[in-house]
Amino acid sequence: MVPHPQLVDSIAKGNVHQCLPESAWATDLAAKYEAAKKITGVESTANVVFDPAKHLQFYADGPISKHKFNNTRRLTMEELGLTHKHQISPIGVSDPFPLFTDEAIALMRQEILQKDLFLKYSRYCYSSTSGLDSVMRGYVKNDDVIDAPFTYQAWKHPKTMELVSKMAGVELEVIMDYEIAHVNVSMKDPAHAAEERIVHAQAASKGDSNGNDIPAVVGWHHDSYPFVCVLMLSDTTEMIGGETSLRMGPSGSGQVAIVPGPQAGYAAVLQGRLIEHIAPSPIGISERITMVTSYKAKDCMKKDTSVLSTVKPEVNYGSIYNSFYSQWVDYRVKTLKDRLDVINSGCRDKDGNFQKQETIELLKETAEYLQSTWKEMEVSPSEWEKIEQAIRPKSG
Template sequence: MATPDLLRSIHNNRIDKLILESVYNNNLKSIYDKVIEKSGTKAVETKFDPYKHLKYYADEKEKEKFHSTRRLSMEDLRRSHPDQITEIGVTDPFPLFTDEAISLMRYSYRSTSGLDAGLRGYVKNMDTINCPFIHSAWNHPLTIDLISKMADVELEIIYDYETAVVNISMKSEEQAAEERIKFAREQSLSGVSNGEDIPAVVGWHYDSPPLVCVLMLSDTTNMIGGETCLRKGLREGETTEEVIPVPGPSRGNACVLQGRFIEHIAPKPLGSSERMTMVTSFRPKNPLTVETSVLSTVKPEINWGSRYSDYYAEWIDYRSEIIKKRLDHLNSTIRARRADHKFDKEAVMDNLKEISKYLSKTYEEMEVTDEEWEQIIQNNNRK
């Protein structure tokens, strides 16, 4: 079990995954200055305009690219699962936000230790919107509509804390390290490796939410790699899962991934000083759809980029809303049948069991196992 001091620091909203202000100034401030020079307005005052800031509406050619984007099904990846929310497993990069929108997003958040970092929970805190442009960009109905079309299921953002999570990797310039990264990638993608030796921004993992949209914020002109690698399911008789790359998006483009059931990794790229992505998590808009979110990678005790009190409060709020909507639907169904003097006892009991299962899963996910505490303590001792 954790020490009282460690528990106290977690409960007091400990956050460790931040980057230095000097890193922000060196890598992001120049982008803001260019926006000011070009637009003659303050970035913080610019309002999101879907017809100006969504590529689909701003450029007819981008609309054509959107509709021709390749999508791999869960079956293609041999990852079909009874609880999947859509047949789509992953998409190739598709056009999402314009260059000006990306510049504004890069300016709109601030961060502060380390060259690899994750920034979470900064867009909105309770009723206060800290980054209006980013919040509007991701929450606008036309943005969500595009992502839903790409995923082939009607979606909504899972909750505010999982809006526009930023993952940053700023690579060392040491040539030896670059050569090791390049060698490991060539080995992994040639079939010699099982993928365990890929140096990564984010290591092999399954996502906690049902589906994510990953947006590239960095200039990828000189970037070698940067693709997302997936593990396909095993065929009969196979013992090693095949690792396949999905093309990395260029600046302003995005990919959709049903990462809840697909194990994946974000390799460190070559030839570029940074790899910065913005990830927003989604759930099915229909509250009756199977919804299998977990907290395995994001619970605040483990992910010290999340504030304890804020994250759990949002988790409970969204789960409670789903439960209320499911109960309301059940009551409506019962009332409608009652008008015809009918009552399906077995169906109602099955429905209540599912709601009860969802409720119990809500608090079970908040529990921290002995194995997790052991890892938490080890990580804390390394600091």
């Protein structure tokens, strides 16, 4: 099908047809922004320096957090029955582990909930079903402008990278600045949340609730990037549900593995490109804000299976056309250059003999990587059809 010209134009201008109205911030988030400022005690985060000794639980909380981190359960790809030739780590998923302190979480909340930033970058979630379900992407660093300085420092700091990589079982690097700390915001009326808790308690007392009545935010899917780290920014004390389900492979009995929902400041890593999983839609809480950072292997010769199925601007309203695509091309071209340098420098063995077949295979893989770079940017007719059907007018 041929997409509607006005839709194409709106997407190119930053998915302006999916912007949230100011009333959404004023009604649901203004008070939360002020609460975060009260906790941090700063009017602006511009001059706040990320300090691992204060902002990473592993260093700030001493032996207790170190013990929790080091004893976090991790399921391997083999245990999940999903061993794959393209996996970049033997680790498939981790349980939630302590990552950022309360002060760090408050500073991040202050940044994402500030009015101008939220209204500039927030868009309705493409999978939203009801209420204020929105996403913020690319807001941390847009081209050369860093709009969320503390959040940028927090995720890019070597000590943070070290902890995430250790948990993932492979040295990682952020896929590109656009994928630093994208935020999912889900809001619900507090009275409705309280009613959900009552109904759930009544059902549980009768023994007829097995959790299957808890819907999902996003259906079964694979992520677009090799690894993700998902951080919780909300108080989940009264949350019911929230576990992430993963589809195990045949050698893992074909069942579903469950990863517990995290508490504020805790995160979990997932090799989500190769693991089919379902995002939870918990009940009993009026707010659920999560932050997701995406990674690939730091070693450029390890397989990078990234696709754009869930993140391209035509599909995901939070991806802003000009910024997203330019960063995608930049990261892919840089990876290509790094790979070619390695191939060029290693085409001879230690005795000086040219390794013809090995070099041919590496060049073939690199050519495929280049081809996939532009192919992923294309939008299929079936995708355009879904996009057209999903468009609905928004009003404040």
